[in-house]
Amino acid sequence: MRAILRWAHVDLRAHRGEALFIVAATTGIVAALLLAVALFGYATNPWQRMFTQSHGAHVWIRTTPAADPGRLASLDGVEALSGPFRTTSATVESRGARAGVELRGADEDPPASGRPLITSGHWLTSDSPDGVVLESSLARALLAEPGDILTVPANGHSLTVLGIADSPEPRYRPGERAGTVWASPLAVERMGAVWSGQLTGMVLADPDDTDYAVQRAVTELGADAVRDVSDWRQARAEARGDTVLLGQVLVLFGLGALIAAALAVFGAISTRVRGHLRDISVLKAVGFTPGQVTRTFLVQHVALALLGAVLAGVLIQVLGGRIPGRPGEAVEVWQDLPGPPTALFAVPVGAVLFIGAATCLAAWR
Known part of the structure; x- marks a missing residue:
């Protein structure tokens, strides 16, 4: 040798x-x-890329307006919360196309966790009180672009599209899942809508503990206060098919x-x-x-x-x-x-x- x-x-x-x-x-x-x-x-x-860049939440929980989702931050294994965001349902119209949407109250500063990724236009600003940001799959369905006007058929109120954003959450599906629209609380109040629920995202230290975290969250808030739960695995499986x-x-x-x-x-x-x-x-x-x-x-x-x-x-x-x-x-x-x-x-x-x-x-x- x-x-x-x-x-x-x-x-x-x-x-x-x-x-x-x-x-x-x-x-x-x-x-x-x-x-x-x-x-x-x-x-x-692309879903994993969006999830990583946006510091996405592993679990999204929809609750009643009276619930206190802030208590979820004290659960073991929860690193951070995204929200809670006040939500309400509506129908919007653009260029002859209609879609059921979930209006989600948001501030001028995007959330640190579960942050939408702007692909065109810009985020919400105080200069445009009626401005909204559309999730990209919803924007494609409505053929909407930044600068377009959305109409609320229920009362004829107009909303201005400020931006389009990607999100790792489940996408818009006509007749099955409402699209996501981020709007300032002032814009929702100006259109005469009433907040009907809350949405909170949980960022977990170990994604493999998703099922256990969901059980703990439902137990903490009470089954009567929880309306719906979705997790990152559902969104990933849906996105992978494409x-x-x-x-x-x-x-x-x-x-x-x-x-x-x-x-x-x-x-x-x-x-x-x-x-x-x-x-x-x-x-x-x-x-x-x-x-x-x-x-x-x-x-x-x-x-x-x-x-x-x-x-x-x-x-x-x-x-x-x-x-x-x-x-x-x-x-x-x-x-x-x-x-x-x-x-x-x-x-x-x-x-x-x-x-x-x-x-x-x-x-x-």
Whole structure:
């Protein structure tokens, strides 16, 4: 083993350019794979992205106006509350389309937890007392954009659309689920509506304890005070159905790119090993067995690949979020998701193992 390590060290010193190239190539390949994983999660799981960026609530509880949802903050496992928000039901009309909505009282400052993500326009302001913000699926159903006017058929009152926002909550479904409209309390009072309930979101320390948290919340408030409960799993299951085809397409193209990269790496390693045929002959002449020759090249390439993989992981972890555009945003969101620690370990390890296998095959041949 000492002879193997000594020759590997001498060879690396004699061929520093090749060693640096292998390290750089491995770093680039692993970094590209990590970026691809981040972009894949960003594109195929928009619900998780929205949930992470908005610090979404794991449980939403609708209660009567007389309930005191603030007591939920003292329950074990509850990190924060979103709300409570006063709510009331209404019907709005825009460009000939009607929709049942839930008007949700909101302040000029968006909530810290369960925060809507503005995609166009802006949030509520005191300068527009009749201004509202529409959830994006409701806006699509009403064909509404910032600046449009919504009409309340019940009394002819007009509401101005200030912005459109994404939310990880269950989306609008005509005839099944009302759409969400964020409005200032003044706007609701000006249209003559009466608050009919409250909505409170609970951010949990452990999402796996959702069922237990719901039971505790209902017990704390009383079954008579709770009208409806929904959790993050329902919204996630609903949203995933829309991205299955996109995920399959991206996986297909990703596998093709991965196979191409694997062939390129294998070809590069094979070429380098063949370039050492004279050295291999010398090693065999001084008594190296085929197994020792294989281990010699394996030690070299695994060490270089490991160095490149570690560099790639560090670069993505430290500088990935600074990449301009969607890739940087995808890395920032991806780092906050449950999966990144696993992927950040699995991708470099997989690359090193593949390089080791390719080296063994080429050296043995």
